[in-house]
Amino acid sequence: MTLTIEMLFPEIANLYGDNANIDFLARCLPQARIARTGLNETPEFASGKVDLVYLGPLTEQGQLRAIKRLLPHRDRINHLIDSGTHFLFTHNAMETLGSRITNAEMNYDEAGVGIFDFSTEVGMFERYTGKVMGTFDGVSQPIVGYKSQFSMVSSSPEIPGFMTTTRGIGRNPTTHVEGVRRHNFIGTSLIGPVLVMNPHLAQWLLSSLVPSPAPEIALKEIAVAAYDARLREFHDDRTWSSFERVSG
Amino acid sequence: MTESTVPVPGNRHGPRFGLRALAAVWIGKCAASALRLLGREGTHVPGRIALWVCPGLLGCIARPDTVIVVTGTNGKTTTTNLLADALGAIGLRVSSNRAGSNLRDGIVATLISGVSLTGRCRNDVAVLEMDERSALRVLPQLAPDIVVCTNLTRDSIKRNAHPEFIAWVLSSALSPTTTLVLNSDDLIAASLGSDSNVRVFYGVDPTGDESREPSGSAVDASICPRCDEPLEWLFWRFNHIGRVRCRACGFTSPKPDIRVSPIDSTTGLRSLVINSESVSVRLANESVVNVYNVAAVAATLDVLNIAPKTIGSVVGSLTPPPSRFADETVGGVRLVRLLTKGLVGVAVSRAFAHILSVPGRKVVLLAVDETTDRFDGVENTAWTYDADYEYLADPSISAIYVGGVRRHDQALRLAMAGVDPTRIVLDESETRGADLVPLEGVDAIFNLHSNHNAVVTGDVVHGKLRTRLMEKNS
Structure with missing residues (x-):
């Protein structure tokens, strides 16, 4: 049976090179069908079977547009998450599914889709850029990546994260909990793109999507060489700045 | 008005x-x-x-x-x-x-x-x-x-x-x-x-x-x-x-x-x-x-x-100021130097598109890390996926020599873009590619460097290639 990966709103959700996550999956799964759903189209997941739903980084106005399009499908998204469908929402895409997004400088305070109980504060003059390294229970190797964002997410620590940082900040500078995880839903503010930069995570996702026989990631040797080089660098204390520490 | x-x-x-x-x-x-x-x-x-x-x-x-x-x-x-x-x-x-x-x-x-x-x-x-x-x-x-x-x-x-x-x-x-x-x-x-x-x-x-x-x-x-x-x-x-x-x-x-x-x-x-x-x-x-x-x-x-x-x-009557660009023919081979601003995918894409617009068999030396960014903050390499490396997958480019600390990331980006990995040569040095690049059967060689390494890499690579091309022709 053909595997379907649905890429939501690629005409606006395409910042920071993150759509390479899907290019990479397409290389790993040449038999997969990539459905690119435009902003004014009805998502395939709303009525059909989709194996992975992906939403990438958006502008601030793009976030509001995405919320408007996803809101009618809130119950369906909740159902799909609870029934094990895979989701990958990267960078600020994850924030669309929270309870609120507040942006004082751009003068809005909007309700999110409301799948997760967290809120987002956007500070247009407080862009944070930093490295992140941490643990994810699906793989034994550390996850590595970058943050470059205007927003910080606040939530109760009980909401499970995608990963726990060992270096670098989590959802905000006061927590090691990064992103959000529920069943096979992964939301992370990491860019990189996270699957390309973390071949072991990509392999875990492939194995989860296609359990038997699990395909091997594409360009494995090159991807692992790049990952290993970055990991060596991230293990060097001298590469970390004080602002990349979790406070409090 | x-x-x-x-x-x-x-x-x-x-x-x-x-x-x-x-x-x-x-x-x-x-x-x-x-x-x-x-x-x-x-x-x-x-x-x-x-x-x-x-x-x-x-x-x-x-x-x-x-x-x-x-x-x-x-x-x-x-x-x-x-x-x-x-x-x-x-x-x-x-x-x-x-x-x-x-x-x-x-x-x-x-x-x-x-x-x-x-x-x-x-x-x-x-x-x-x-x-x-x-x-x-x-x-x-x-x-x-x-x-x-x-x-x-x-x-x-x-x-x-x-x-x-x-x-x-x-x-x-x-x-x-x-x-x-x-x-x-x-x-x-x-x-x-x-x-x-x-x-x-x-x-x-x-x-x-x-x-x-x-x-x-x-x-x-x-x-x-x-x-x-x-x-x-x-x-x-x-x-x-x-x-x-x-x-x-x-x-x-x-x-x-x-x-x-x-x-x-x-x-x-x-x-x-x-x-x-x-x-x-x-x-x-x-x-x-x-x-x-x-x-x-x-x-x-x-x-x-x-x-x-x-x-x-x-x-x-206006004459634009000299661009950060050089294009000369030495020993019958076109030698092109392009400032390729690392960290800025759009600028890098324009440089890659220019390579594609030049006819003939080409070789590229790529050293576009912006290592300075690492010293005053965080070097975020996500920009490489915002740049159109796909231009470099063209069969007219026979080899790409990648130098510098980010060479493995660059190699992965190139491979993701469809560049045959056998055409990618990696070296820790940003300048050694200029010694290794073959001069036979090549119509144009491109020396791509970023801002911070314009002198330490761009000038050195240009000088080495120029010398080799002149020696080959003498």
């Missing part, structure tokens, strides 16, 4: 120019003199010191009767220089931060250099390049008469985020009385300001060879700003530069008031159409990027009520 800002000799102070401001000007001038004695250019430090003495100096220092700010992602330094040259050729006394010190300190330093010890302005017009992120720190106090925006495309992920953010910053800082000169072929730049602003649009007409389908990873104007439906491209040049319309609601790119026609293949001339009046011009540099810069200059001169004939004659 509906608002005339013809410069007339005179003097204009902002509010509250008092002794403190005058003292700041003197101290700034002393600092500039001291720096010059030390052999330094002093393009921004005098401004910083003066602002420390008088934080409101930008709002009250005497400035020329016409103040023009040039901003945008690409081409602002060239456009500033061309515009300053054009106004000088018309006979005006021009103050300009030509050296590219385009933050608030540099702008203040430029204004200080343009006033006398009594604080009186000595120039007719100021042409000031401004970093687009500095808008909120500059525009409200400076209150320029004209703001020229060349384009707003993706830039550093870390600093500039995305063009919509930069457009918001600029629009937040603009006064409704400022006249805007905007690129009509850039939907994001063209959206600047409000209905209160006088907006003059310039564009470069299609040649007929352009695509109508955008490609690449950085197309930031894909949907209609009114109804969110997909836009139809009447022609597409690169990134989101081109002209669009929306079939659903009728929205279109703004109609340019000043247009530059395609080159006439028989005469080598272009038509510069200024509000329906056409003049013929011959440009010194025919690259589309330069044509846009010249169109911006012509549109600004039109706002200043300069006659179209004069504009045609002035812009035809």
